[in-house]
Amino acid sequence: xxxxxxxxxxxxxxxxxxxxxxxxxxxxxxxxxxxxxxxxxxxxxxxxxxxxxxxxxxxxxxxxxxxxxxxxxxxxxxxxxxxxxxxxxxxxxxxxxxxxxxxxxxxxxxxxxxxxxxxxx
Amino acid sequence: xxxxxxxxxxxxxxxxxxxxxxxxxxxxxxxxxxxxxxxxxxxxxxxxxxxxxxxxxxxxxxxxxxxxxxxxxxxxxxxxxxxxxxxxxxxxxxxxxxxxxxxxxxxxxxxxxxxxxxxxx
DNA sequence: TTAAGTGTGTTAGTTGAAATAGTACACTTA
DNA sequence: TAAGTGTACTATTTCAACTAACACACTTAA
Numbered sequence: 001x002x003x004x005x006x007x008x009x010x011x012x013x014x015x016x017x018x019x020x021x022x023x024x025x026x027x028x029x030x031x032x033x034x035x036x037x038x039x040x041x042x043x044x045x046x047x048x049x050x051x052x053x054x055x056x057x058x059x060x061x062x063x064x065x066x067x068x069x070x071x072x073x074x075x076x077x078x079x080x081x082x083x084x085x086x087x088x089x090x091x092x093x094x095x096x097x098x099x100x101x102x103x104x105x106x107x108x109x110x111x112x113x114x115x116x117x118x119x120x121x
Numbered sequence: 122x123x124x125x126x127x128x129x130x131x132x133x134x135x136x137x138x139x140x141x142x143x144x145x146x147x148x149x150x151x152x153x154x155x156x157x158x159x160x161x162x163x164x165x166x167x168x169x170x171x172x173x174x175x176x177x178x179x180x181x182x183x184x185x186x187x188x189x190x191x192x193x194x195x196x197x198x199x200x201x202x203x204x205x206x207x208x209x210x211x212x213x214x215x216x217x218x219x220x221x222x223x224x225x226x227x228x229x230x231x232x233x234x235x236x237x238x239x240x241x242x
Numbered sequence: 243t244t245a246a247g248t249g250t251g252t253t254a255g256t257t258g259a260a261a262t263a264g265t266a267c268a269c270t271t272a
Numbered sequence: 273t274a275a276g277t278g279t280a281c282t283a284t285t286t287c288a289a290c291t292a293a294c295a296c297a298c299t300t301a302a
Contacts, residue, residue: 009258011290037248048292053249070248070298082224089221090234090242096217097235100210103203111232113211114218121211132261158277169263174279191269191277248299255292262285270277 004045012047016055017062024064024075035065035073125166133168137176138183145185145196156186156194 002019004012023029038056042049056073059065063084065073100110105121112118123140125133144150159177163170177194180186184205186194221231226242233239 013290038250039248049249050251050293051291054290056249067249068299069250070300072248072299085224086221086226086242089217089224089226092217093221093231093235093242096210096213100207100214103206103210105207105210107235107237110214111235114214114228114232114235116228121207121214134261159279160277170278171264171280172262175261177278188278189270190279191271193277243302245302246300248297250295250297252295253293255290257288257290259289260285260287262283264281264283266279266281268277268279271275272273 002041002045004047013051013055013058016052017058020055020059021062021064021081025081029075031075031077033075035075037072123162123166125168134172134176134179137173138179141176141180142183142185142202146202150196152196152198154196156196158193 002016004015008015020035035056036044038049038052042052045052056065056067060067060073063080064076066076067073097107097110100121101107109118109121113121123137125136129136141156156177157165159170159173163173166173177186177188181188181194184201185197187197188194218228218231221242222228230239230242234242
């Protein structure tokens with residue numbers, strides 16, 4: 001199911017995150033179904049359990065899975081990740097708006113630019 | 122004028138960039154006045170000329186100074202850096218808007234959020 | 243209670259990209 | 273031509289990210 005590409009320069013845990021993320025977004029897994037345990041997947045891929053752990057922690061941070069200590073990792077209900085992602089985007093807009101204001105660009109101007117009513121900031 | 126802080130974890134060239142940037146923004150240097158040469162400043166700070174070169178290249182990229190080969194580096198006219206910075210911010214807004222649209226957030230909604238007419242995206 | 247499963251935390255080793263240095267080259271001016 | 277300037281190439285160093293080893297803690301079922 002999951003294959004590591006050692007020609008790929010990206011870290012292993014990142015490859016794992018991406019692959020599960022795609023599968024979950026596609027709806028391949030049922031909500032609340034159990035993920036492979038960190039040990040079994042590590043064994044299958046011949047890598048250290050900590051690397052799977054790191055991937056799972058990131059998937060949890062992004063809202064794709066949730067963890068119950070001693071029981072395992074489980075797939076989140078489908079829309080959790082969208083909520084997470086929009087939250088992240090909102091934070092980025094907040095920071096960027098502050099940055100723009102610090103160089104004299106007003107919010108009205110930003111809004112107009114985004115709506116295509118102004119060609120530049 | 123410029124002092125390196127070796128307790129500071131940031132790289133030397135970055136410290137130099139920041140210090141000159143602040144001085145130039147403050148208007149301490151006249152426009153078109155000459156910067157210290159890479160060699161003289163390197164000598165003064167007891168570091169390699171390439172490190173100064175790297176700092177100056179970054180300052181040029183940001184629009185704070187300009188270079189004439191064989192002659193030296195010179196301070197840009199005051200407003201160059203603002204133009205640069207606003208350009209950078211514009212690019213970031215473009216990317217962020219695309220990202221938002223990819224998860225179903227419309228531009229109208231973004232504009233409304235930025236203007237404070239909506240509490241969240 | 244115990245055994246076998248699960249995740250977690252701490253520490254140590256590895257490795258690759260970024261930072262810095264050494265050196266040689268090219269342009270500008272007097 | 274000499275003494276100043278910036279620049280390019282390569283080598284070395286350093287440090288943070290990644291991965292691994294191992295011990296600990298929780299959950300469940302027999």
